[in-house]
Each structure stands twice: as structure tokens, then as C-alpha cells.
Amino acid sequence: MKTKLLTLAVASCLTVTGYAKDERLTIISYGGASKDAQVTAFYKPYEATSGKQIIAGEWNGEMAKLKAMVDTKSVSWDVLDVEDTDLARGCEDGLFETLDYSRLGIKEPLVDGAKGECGVGIFVWSNVLAYNTEKLKEAPTGWKDFWDLKKFPGKRSLRKSARGSLEFALLADGVKPADVYRLLATPAGVKRAFAKLNEIKSSIQWWEAGAQPPQYLIAGDVVMSSAYNGRIHAAKVAGAKLGIVWDGNLYQFDEWAIPKGTKNIDAAYDFISFAMRPEQQKLYTEKMAYGPSNPAAAAMLDKQLASELPTYPDNMKNALQMDVAFWAEHGEALEEQFIAWSSRN
Structure with missing residues (x-):
């Protein structure tokens, strides 16, 4: 029993x-x-x-x-x-x-x-250019302004990844969205992107988690940052004095x-x-x-x-769609190169 x-x-x-x-x-x-x-x-x-x-x-x-x-x-x-x-x-x-x-x-x-x-x-979602409206006398209009340390002094933030950083660098250097991945697929294009990043390297505060850009901006640690648009929108709804530039946004x-x-x-x-x-x-x-x-x-x-x-529609003008196939093919090599570059003084 x-x-x-x-x-x-x-x-x-x-x-x-x-x-x-x-x-x-x-x-x-x-x-x-x-x-x-x-x-x-x-x-x-x-x-x-x-x-x-x-x-x-x-x-x-x-x-x-x-x-x-x-x-x-x-x-x-x-x-x-x-x-x-x-x-x-x-x-x-x-x-x-x-x-x-x-x-x-x-x-x-x-x-x-x-x-x-x-x-x-x-x-x-889009990786956009976000900025602190109280820290800048004039609103930036695109990635060219992000790279302009004289007109827009202060720290800026980018995601610590080749993805996004390389695209934004080329856009800041005058490359049209339609030509970005064609250029990045060449050694000359990659060299050009890293050379552009070198121009602001000492002024970059890297971010790794999506919550960090609005935190950095609100705290005044940086005046501009690449950021997920939804995170910035949520911060604005909560009262943060932040702005978004849609020109050249990278969406996926x-x-x-x-x-x-x-x-x-x-x-x-x-x-x-x-x-x-x-x-x-x-x-x-x-x-x-x-x-x-x-x-x-x-x-x-x-x-x-x-x-x-x-x-x-207005936010899609001059936007760049993340090329998934490009990053599947070149991502590992470019990330290794990016890590090596970012670790050097």
C-alpha cells in the first residue's frame, strides 16, 4: 500500500x-x-x-x-x-x-x-542623431554637424560597434545613403570611414546599451549621440529636453x-x-x-x-536601411578591426 x-x-x-x-x-x-x-x-x-x-x-x-x-x-x-x-x-x-x-x-x-x-x-526602429536642446545654441541638421567639433563643442556618443559607426562616418564625409554599402565593401571605403572616425575619436564616449544615450544626454555628459529613436521619444515624453535629427537615420x-x-x-x-x-x-x-x-x-x-x-514618410527621406546581407558577410572582420581601432590611444 x-x-x-x-x-x-x-x-x-x-x-x-x-x-x-x-x-x-x-x-x-x-x-x-x-x-x-x-x-x-x-x-x-x-x-x-x-x-x-x-x-x-x-x-x-x-x-x-x-x-x-x-x-x-x-x-x-x-x-x-x-x-x-x-x-x-x-x-x-x-x-x-x-x-x-x-x-x-x-x-x-x-x-x-x-x-x-x-x-x-x-x-x-532607427538609430538617429539625438541631441540635448539645452546644451547646444543651434540644432544640428545631420552627421556632418555631429563631426563638427568647433561649431558644436563637447563630447558625443556612438554605439561601440562597427555597425552604425562606419555608416555614420561616411554620411558625415558626404557619401550619399545609396552609396554607403557599396563603398564600405571596398578597402578604400573602410579606410575612409575609420579615418573619419579618427577626427572625433578623442571626443567620443561610447555606449553599449540602448538606455545609455538618453542618460548621457540628460546628464550633460555628451551634447549629441547616436541613439534608438524610441528611447529618445520615451525620454522626451518624460520631460527630457532632447531633440531628434531624422536626416541620415539608419533603420532596421x-x-x-x-x-x-x-x-x-x-x-x-x-x-x-x-x-x-x-x-x-x-x-x-x-x-x-x-x-x-x-x-x-x-x-x-x-x-x-x-x-x-x-x-x-518624411522621416524616411534620406534614410539608410541597414544592409543585413552586408553585415552578415563583412561583420565579423569589420568588428574585429573596430575593436582593435577603438582600443588604441
């Missing part, structure tokens, strides 16, 4: 444990204001409708950590918010599941470029992806399907000023807010 009761107890525990495991979904994003918006627009509503608990984690694009999980078959992340450039490399390296769009059930057509082999675009997608080997793949698909609904994307954009990848969501937005998004 005791043996039978013990067996039943163990079986019951296993059942409960298995159930609990199935009811928890770990979703990793970049944190900060964007994560807060995702909690409001995606996580909490999904928990309410599905009954599943979301474990919300953060990362800064540490692909080596994801690779280690996949290689050792110890994947603890179920859904990942990942930049399209990292997604392209990770997809090629087998770190993500190939998406089955029939399982997502997205009814509306998405903006061009949103559907990828291993990820689907959540939103369009954040995408939902499923790490290869997750044990919760059905729930992962279910969550992504839910999060891609226009109603949920509208809620996200109202909290974080990134352009929804579902045009049906854009049509629901307040006109003033719509004008402050990367997807607004």
Missing part, C-alpha cells in the same frame, strides 16, 4: 512539474523602455489570455551565449527579440528555428522586409525568433502569433515610438504619434 501511494505521489509530482514547465515561457528582449512596452503590449495580455506565465529576461545581443546554449543542447530561452543583423548571422549558423509562417497565422500583409527565414519583424528591424532546440516551441509560436496582431502592436507603439511592422496597426495610431515614427 505504501509503495502504491509513493508511486502515485511521484507520478503526481512529475505531472505537476511537467505542467508547470509547459506553462512558463521565457522571452528575452533588450530591456529598458522597450521591454516595459513589451510587458504592457505583449506579455501581460498574453498571460491573461493564455494562462501561461512569461519569464521576461534581457540581453544585449550576446550571440556567443546563445550559441553555447544551442551547441550544448541546454536552451533556456524560448523566444528572442533580436536585431536583424544578428538574426541573419545566427540563422546562417543554425542558432534559430526556421519559421513556419502557416503556424503564425498572420492575416495582414507586413511591411517589406519583415518576413525572414528565421524571424519576423516586430517593429522598425527587431525580430521575433525562436532559438534552436527550445522545448516550448508550440508556445513560442503561439506567443509570436499573438504579439503580431495589430491590436497588440498598436499598444506597443503607443508606449515605444517604433514603427509597427503590421500596417494595420499604423492605421490605428494617433496622427501626431505616427509622425514621430521611423516609418513616417
